[in-house]
Amino acid sequence: GDAPFQAEFLVGDRNVEELLPDAARELFLQAAAGVWQRGDLHVINVTSALDRGGRVPLPIEGRREGVYVQVGSHSPFSPCLEAAASPQSRSRCHRGQRPLASCYDTFAPHFSIRWCNLTLLQVWPSPTTPGPGWGSGVLEEGADFEPPTPAVPPELLPGFLVTLLVPLAVAALLCLILGHLMCCRREGV
Secondary structure, three states: OOOOEEEEEEEOOOOHHHHOOHHHHHHHHHHHHHHHOOOOOEEEEEEEHHHHOOOOOOOOOOOOOOEEEEEEEOOOOOHHHHHHOOHHHHHHHHOOOOOOOOOHHHOOOOOOEOHHHOEEEEOOOOOOOOOOOOOOOOOOOOOOOOOOOOOOOOOOHHHHHHHHHHHHHHHHHHHHHHHHHHHHOOOOO
């Protein structure tokens, strides 16, 4: 099933095409496992930052658009991730400081994580509502079958008469006008 604990990281130094190959995702999962302190991680989604309202990078060599990587696990978040997503860390980010976390260096050589954009989600499966139950298809003994009441048939005669008589009346009027013009309005008559 879906992983109930999900974290979304913004990788600032990559384009989405660079994180789509399996080798790059495995390298990211190894670095995330060092932060999460668990091994049952898997990538749920890889999205370009441009799809989330990011700006198109300047056409300078080495500039990247950024990638959001959503990782899920069945294990709870590590204390480092919870500290990085805490309200104290958010307030430090708004002041331009680094958030409170002790695990920055696990991604360091390969990925540049923007820790101020870290999002932690707990997804609980939604309860399914029971639908109508199927019976055996056989009427139980002693129960009477009550068919639905028949609907009153609609009155179709007025619509039929309007559909038929109005065009006939217009055609007859046009024939009389045309006949009068052709026969009675001739020269010499």
